[in-house]
Amino acid sequence: MHDDLVVATPEGLYCPPGDFHIDPWRPVSHAIVTHAHADHARRGHGHYLASHDSEGVLRSRLGEDIALQTLGWGEVVDHRGVRISLHPAGHVLGSAQVRLEHRGRVWVASGDYFVAGDTALHGEVSGDLNATCAPFEPVRCHCFITESTFGLPIYRWPTQASLFADINRWWAANAEAGRASLLMGYSFGKAQRMLAGVDPSIGPIVVHGAVDTLNTAYRAAGVPLPPTFAATELPKAEMKRALVVAPPSVQGSPWLRRFGDYSDAFASGWMQLRGARRRRAVDRGFVMSDHADWPGLQRAILATGAERVIVTHGYEAVMVRWLQEQGLDAGAFRTEYGDDALEDPTAEAAGATSPPTPTMDPAVS
Ligand SMILES: [Zn+2]
Numbered sequence: 207m208h209d210d211l212v213v214a215t216p217e218g219l220y221c222p223p224g225d226f227h228i229d230p231w232r233p234v235s236h237a238i239v240t241h242a243h244a245d246h247a248r249r250g251h252g253h254y255l256a257s258h259d260s261e262g263v264l265r266s267r268l269g270e271d272i273a274l275q276t277l278g279w280g281e282v283v284d285h286r287g288v289r290i291s292l293h294p295a296g297h298v299l300g301s302a303q304v305r306l307e308h309r310g311r312v313w314v315a316s317g318d319y320f321v322a323g324d325t326a327l328h329g330e331v332s333g334d335l336n337a338t339c340a341p342f343e344p345v346r347c348h349c350f351i352t353e354s355t356f357g358l359p360i361y362r363w364p365t366q367a368s369l370f371a372d373i374n375r376w377w378a379a380n381a382e383a384g385r386a387s388l389l390m391g392y393s394f395g396k397a398q399r400m401l402a403g404v405d406p407s408i409g410p411i412v413v414h415g416a417v418d419t420l421n422t423a424y425r426a427a428g429v430p431l432p433p434t435f436a437a438t439e440l441p442k443a444e445m446k447r448a449l450v451v452a453p454p455s456v457q458g459s460p461w462l463r464r465f466g467d468y469s470d471a472f473a474s475g476w477m478q479l480r481g482a483r484r485r486r487a488v489d490r491g492f493v494m495s496d497h498a499d500w501p502g503l504q505r506a507i508l509a510t511g512a513e514r515v516i517v518t519h520g521y522e523a524v525m526v527r528w529l530q531e532q533g534l535d536a537g538a539f540r541t542e543y544g545d546d547a548l549e550d551p552t553a554e555a556a557g558a559t560s561p562p563t564p565t566m567d568p569a570v571s
């Protein structure tokens with residue numbers, strides 16, 4: 207429609223009255239960036255607008271010299287008559303939803319967000335939250351632009367209490383048996399959630415350099431993480447009890463030699479699929495995602511009160527059909543955003559395989 211607040215263009219999502227883009231994949235003059243994952247935060251834009259919490263990570267990834275304006279949560283800035291504000295998305299440090307208001311219309315673009323398990327919206331007591339960033343905040347709007355990375359009914363995350371109990375049990379059993387525990391997950395976001403959730407009394411924690419760089423940004427932003435060591439700092443005898451947190455790119459690399467005997471595990475939402483652990487060739491798969499699961503997507507979308515919903519990156523067709531069944535005006539935007547695997551450049555560099563395509567997995571039920 208000609209008066210839409212956000213439209214899809216070859217450069218990315220675009221706000222015509224405000225003349226700016228949201229998470230554009232091609233260089234533009236004015237970009238609002240929802241979060242610092244590589245597929246949403248690209249180099250080369252003239253001006254960046256992002257959340258205050260994302261500043262450290264954005265500058266470390268895009269360069270200290272980018273022209274960046276930051277906003278606190280809920281702070282409003284006017285750009286050519288469009289009132290812009292940012293609201294927490296609960297996905298990674300600084301991840302924001304973008305609220306746009308123009309002539310009485312309100313649109314919200316979600317970026318990536320995390321809502322799962324017992325997470326309650328509308329101020330009820332909440333359970334499952336991402337402990338490493340501000341929790342997803344539902345924002346009332348006329349039109350909600352939602353991600354759908356895990357927008358299939360098979361995706362239902364375990365509670366974090368049971369997830370971390372499983373991880374701790376696995377780590378403790380390995381420590382007891384005298385072998386290190388290698389837990390692989392993406393270095394920005396996933397690694398910090400793993401660190402914040404495990405029980406550091408089981409043994410020492412070693413982190414890969416790529417994880418350590420991001421830990422520094424998280425700690426600087428006030429996110430509490432347990433003490434960690436570089437691989438070279440820990441005496442060999444203590445390696446046997448260590449939890450090693452590293453990006454998937456270390457799999458099969460010489461970096462692992464120093465740890466001697468170890469058990470390995472991979473943490474990802476894709477581990478929900480039968481066969482995913484085997485394809486990754488690891489001992490254990492832990493179902494852990496920084497994206498909303500199927501019930502989380504549904505709850506988050508309905509909480510906005512939006513009568514119109516536009517679905518981006520993920521299983522657009524399935525989500526659009528469900529939304530239409532709820533009586534909502536639903537459509538999709540084609541975007542160039544990736545998924546978890548593509549959000550970590552080190553994973554790509556190491557030639558890590560893409561996540562499986564769930565619709566083609568015979569074990570899906
Ligand atoms: Zn992301």
Ligand SMILES: [Zn+2]
Nearest residue numbers: 317318543544
């Ligand atoms: Zn995304």
